[in-house]
Amino acid sequence: MANTEHISLNLVATVGGRFTEAPIERLPDARALRAWLGIHGLEIEACGDADLEAAKTLREAVYELVEAAATNRAPDPAALTAVNARAARPSVRPPMVWDKRNGFFLDRTPLSADQALNLIARDAVDLLTGPERDRLHQCEADTCGTVFVASGGGRPRRWCSSSSCGNRERVRAHRATKR
Secondary structure, eight states, X not given: OOOOSOHHHHHHTTEESTTSSSOEESOOSXXXXXXXXXXXXXXXXXXXXXXXXXXXXXXXXXXXXHHHHHTXXXXXXXXXXXXXXXXXXXXXXXXXXXXXTTEEEEOOOOBOHHXXXXXXXXXXXXXXXXXXXXXXXXXXXXTOOOEEEOOSSSSOOOSSOIIIIIHHHHHHHHHHHHO
């Protein structure tokens, strides 16, 4: 699974093998979503099935937008509306606090699942309206579909991961030339 500086792209990457007959769902239940959010620095109070469905809806809307940006096409207006509506909702950024023992740090009071999803939608808006938008690239592996931010300069990256998708594609190309 891709791990980027953009939590919105990390959410999109919770579907593996997007272009296969059996994509891999990495958020099978609410418990998995809560754990995933925690790993990405968004501790939440509680998480239920409705939160899981909201996260999956957001994930697919963000995917539609970043994939459209990566392939230079117009996005589905419904996805644009969904992400904009979610990003416009109130979100809570952790306040900075200070104490003598720890100095400055962020107060990590748990968020609601809704607040966490709002922050992810805001990240997608920032990504798609910022300078990295022009560096969005879709993995060139036939089965993947992951969108990532390609590094600037040098030879552009073709795959989300050289060790997984890149390796599979190089092996496939090698076998094809041997035939």
